[in-house]
Amino acid sequence: MTTTKKVTPKELVEFFNKAKNETPSAYAKSILLAANYAGKIIREEVINFHGGKGSKSQLARSFLPAKFIGSPKALRAGALSTLVYADIQDRGGTIKSSRSNGMLAIPLQKGNEKRWPRDWPKDDLTLIKSKKGNLLLVTMSGKKGTIKPQYLLRKSVSITGSGYLKSAARRCVKELPSIVGNDIGISLARMAR
DSSP: OOOOOOOOHHHHHHHHHHHHHHOHHHHHHHHHHHHHHHHHHHHHHHHHHTTTOGGGHHHHHTOEEEEEOOOTTOOEEEEEOOOTTHHHHHHEEEEEOOSTTOOEEEEOSTTGGGOOGGGSOTTSOEEEEOTTSOEEEEEEETTTTEEEEEEEEESEEEEEOOOHHHHHHHHHHHHHHHHHHHHHHHHHHHHHO
């Protein structure tokens, strides 16, 4: 027969602080495992939000586990992306050009998503203004000068965020306690012996 002792919140905090000090490697390992799992789920969500297509594979691959430097007693980790557009893809917002010409090139033809105006031979693209006043980069071909729009130029564009981080967080919340708890539980059991 086991007996249970009522534990005050203060005693519980003291116990976990003692456990953290006595088993820092288990805490570090479990926190980094959780960060690795979070990165995996974020990568899956990025791909899911874009129809499973590889068009966002660079964004998906950019989320990697990272340990945050903080106070010596607080170990934190997560999954981060170093891509400048990762946040705006998630939350949405207005994108402005960082180039000196101040224009964004929006691909209009399939295949141009990975080929930008600077990648074309020098005289292949021509800048024209449409009847509606839009600036277009076009290719011209044939004797009649058939025009094929390749890019629409804009000073800024607004995009709707896909919310992949919120979705990933909802998925992670279900599994993270067991990931973190396994290593810490084993460590606490050893400490209680």
